[in-house]
Amino acid sequence: MAILQEKAETLPGEGEVYAASPTDFKAFWPEIKSSYAFRNRRDFLAFMRENHGRIYCLYRKEVELPPFVLVGDWRNHSDIRALLQVKAEPWEREALIRGASEACLAEGTRCLITRPLPDREAEEYASWGFRPFCTVVLLEKTLRRESFPREPDGASIGHFRGRDLEEVLETDAAAFEDFWRLDRRTLSRIAESCLQNVFLVAKQGNRICGYVIGGANGRLGYLQRLGVHPRFQGQGLGECLARRLLRALQLMGATLVSVNTQEDNLPALSLYRKLGFRETGEKRFILQFPARESPGSRR
Incomplete structure (x- = not known):
């Protein structure tokens, strides 16, 4: 029935x-x-x-x-x-x-x-009264003998443990603007989204100051989230976390890693290019309804 x-x-x-x-x-x-x-x-x-x-x-x-x-x-x-x-x-x-x-x-x-939409679908939604919110750039990197980076002075990097959750959420809230901050459910979903997953945290003393999440589905790897507390930015911590993740993905068998970020997030784009990522030329578009001032900006 x-x-x-x-x-x-x-x-x-x-x-x-x-x-x-x-x-x-x-x-x-x-x-x-x-x-x-x-x-x-x-x-x-x-x-x-x-x-x-x-x-x-x-x-x-x-x-x-x-x-x-x-x-x-x-x-x-x-x-x-x-x-x-x-x-x-x-x-x-x-x-x-x-x-x-x-x-x-x-x-x-x-x-x-909306979710991130390809060109044609975004045009369809626009004809229904949706308007642009942000543009997402896709980048890729072929893994080739990724080195295991040294930890920045005073920092240690290890695997996420359940007791780290609240500090990771606090770090995320400090690192990202309100619209893009993760809640508990979304963080957990990202951390479990691939067949093989990696979740690393960086600490200064006993305090978490950064983290990175990624995963691999066979030969395809993903850098899904990278956040460093503003007080610890500019010290190479984000680059070190990302390189540790890339090495872990390579050991899992991934040969190609993808990442995305907003088109106007210049600091993130600069870091990813330094890591060897290149833009694929593909973009995705998040739209909003109704047309109004964007509810958030940089991710």
Whole structure:
């Protein structure tokens, strides 16, 4: 039986957008799990409870699972929602996404942001009223006999332990502007996102002052997050953490490593180029709805 068919008296008209009931969230899991945004169904349901998750659907009669879009709070920002997944045919996407966006705004959301989109998809969203938020640059590096760097004076680098979590989050909050700061869930998800993962922390004495996260899926490696507390920047700590990560990825069997950052994040681009990364020429675009002043900037 199609979802919500037993509730016919409350259903919208054909082609209208409605919010799925929380009791129906489990039914969407087989499609949502393909996005790799959640570890398992329990993680997905916890996100829906804790991050104001919503599933907006385009009503279609006699379908087992209607076209839908999944949205939820952007990290720990309750006034900014992220469009996490869209499952719809091309001719259904505009009505679904515009309807979901308007519904979120009616609930008090300040704006919605998209995931990083390629050119053609970004143009499609722009035609629906979305406007640019930031441009993401993609860089790659071929690994060739990566050396094991010396630690900067007074610093030690080791593997992340569970007891380090709060200090890592504090370091991240100091290193990044508010919009780009990680929350506990996003940090954990990044650290577990690959088949093989690396999470290193740098300490000055007993205090964590920087960290790096990466991983490898076969021969493809990823530098996913690098943060150094502002008080310890300019001492070569970020470069050392990144080089330790590259060496670890090489030992895992990775031969090509990718990283991305915002187009206007010049310090990060300078560091990655120094490490041997080169821009691929590809870009991704994060858009927001409605058009307004950007909610954040540098990552």
